[in-house]
Amino acid sequence: MSFIKNAVIAAALSTGLLVSGLAQAHPKLLSSTPAEGAEGAAPTKIELHFSENLMTKFSGAKLMMTEMPGMSAHSPMPMPAKVSGSDDPKTMVIVPNAPLSAGTYQVQWRAVSSDTHPITGNVTFKVK
Template identity: 40%
Template sequence: MFRNFLAPATAALALLVAPTAAYAHAKLVSSTPAANATATKVTKVELKFNEKLVASTVKTELVMTGMPGMTDHPPMKIPYTSAMGKDGKSMTLMLKRPLVPGTYKVKWSAAGADTHRMGSEFSFTVK
């Protein structure tokens, strides 16, 4: 009788202590231009994420934060159109015109499979 109880009890215990699959939060894994990079002739910004994003949750912003020779430059939003990649893990910000020399900040937020909105920002410089 003890053997008949042992097998189901062992199986139940294994289910309780087995690790469960955890969803990863969406995060940016690379960008072009890269964070803290200095670039020239920037006509688009490419973002690559660690997982497929829920397209309806994606928000991005591109802001010029500094211009050479101008102190206290107020943040200036840069116009662009955006498109999700076919893989759902990438996005391209297509600029209306090439970026002029200065410093820029990209902000993003989005949700992945776990539906938790994540976000971050990074800066780069155009010469």
């Protein structure tokens, strides 16, 4: 009888650890295009690749110009852009409405996966 009791307790503990592990899973930014700190030509789209499938209804991003040549101390300027999901449910796509001019940009993102806990972060890159 004690063997069965111990087996039930062990199964309950294992299930509890598994469920708590799943509840702790949050989307993590794995990579971006352009990459964090990249310098180069203006991208026509920005892609953020996450570790979890995103709930696009609750996820999003803002594209901000944080510095422009000759004006390094101006306030961040919002840049109009379309934010959408992708064929890959782990990818968020940001498409600027107009070509990006020379300067430093920051994508401020918010990712929500099945655990419904929002995670935020940003990616900065420079257009030459």
